[in-house]
Amino acid sequence: MVKLKSNDDKEFEVEEAAVIQSEMIKNMIEDGCATSVIPLPNIDSKTLIKVIEYLNKHINMGKAAETGEEDDLKEFDEQFVNMGWEELFDVIMAANYLNIHELMELCCQSAADRLKNKSVRAVREMLKITNDLTEEEEQEIINDAPWAFEGPEIDDTVN
Amino acid sequence: MPSILGGDIDPSSWSIIQVDLSQLNIQFLILCGVAGIDLAVEVMPDWSELPYDLLVLVSRCFNLIEDFLNFGIACKSWHSVATKHNFNSELPRIPWLMLAEEEEGNSFRKIFSLSNGMILNKRIPKASRKRCMESMGWLFTVGEDDGETSLLHPFSGVQIELPHQYTTVDYYDH
Known part of the structure; x- marks a missing residue:
């Protein structure tokens, strides 16, 4: 068992087989730096619980393929990313810090899927992004491919 | 003593009011604790500050050029990754x-x-x-x-x- 500690001082025990899906922790264990508790100063307990849930489910990916549990895993992934933008951001950052490539890809794909077919106005409003492009820069980008920004089917809602 | 309420108020009544408020406050916190209500309001993180490598990962998930271009016009940092190189040619395309x-x-x-x-x-x-x-x-x-x-x-x-x-x-x- 490996002990992880979140930045709000909560400790979690995780099976080594699960936790080594994190390249960062795998390296720490291999280098003998994981003898006691591993502090994770960038991750709060709420996010860490999510990440551990993912790691436990994804233990032994190969085994899932053998026993035909791939669909099960796919369904889990779909459910897993069903979270708000705020939480998704935290999980992406945690996956990046822990270097769990599959989880990063899953979350980035989910972010992209949510942005698909959205108007830029809707995207900025949903994510509270401040547009720091100047009007000229924006117009230049639009002029390159005006058709891409004025499709009749573009979704302007912010859900 | 001048009062903003316009009347004379006995200072001792002030202290009573204050005590009551603080008790109310404590009771409210205890109630929240019992009911498991999370009062923390999630603040939207700054998505334009997502690290470059992660933005590249997101940009490579679009298989429609319109979506890719719309992604690249949201702000400067997003635009910086919406390059031809990052438009993922391995994804299936709709002609x-x-x-x-x-x-x-x-x-x-x-x-x-x-x-x-x-x-x-x-x-x-x-x-x-x-x-x-x-x-x-x-x-x-x-x-x-x-x-x-x-x-x-x-x-x-x-x-x-x-x-x-x-x-x-x-x-x-x-």
Whole structure:
């Protein structure tokens, strides 16, 4: 068992087989730096619980393929990313810090899927992004491919 | 003692009010604790501050060019990753269909998007009065009159002249 500690001082025990899906922790264990508790100063307990849930489910990916549990895993992934933008951001950052490539890809794909077919106005409003492009820069980008920004089917809602 | 409430208030009543408020406050916190209510309001993190590598990962998840371009116009940092290189060529693509020339000599061609039914009017002067065949995203064009052949990219306008058909061995047999 490996002990992880979140930045709000909560400790979690995780099976080594699960936790080594994190390249960062795998390296720490291999280098003998994981003898006691591993502090994770960038991750709060709420996010860490999510990440551990993912790691436990994804233990032994190969085994899932053998026993035909791939669909099960796919369904889990779909459910897993069903979270708000705020939480998704935290999980992406945690996956990046822990270097769990599959989880990063899953979350980035989910972010992209949510942005698909959205108007830029809707995207900025949903994510509270401040547009720091100047009007000229924006117009230049639009002029390159005006058709891409004025499709009749573009979704302007912010859900 | 001057009072903002406009009347004289006995200072001892003030202290009573204050005590009551603090007790109310404590009771409220205890109630929240019992009911497990999370009072923390999630603040939207700054998505424009997502690290570069992660933005690249997101940008490589779009298989429609429109979505990719819309992603790249949200703000400066997002624009910085929306480069040609990051438009993932390994994802399955939904093709655009180029419709036949409507009137002779008109340099506009209609291009139909199968993904959303949109029709794009694209000016492709170099395709005017030419038969066009598709080859890996390029057009193979044959001049209707002169039989000149070329490869033409409909969006960038890049054109590569090919040897005339009569240079092929069996041209005169047909």
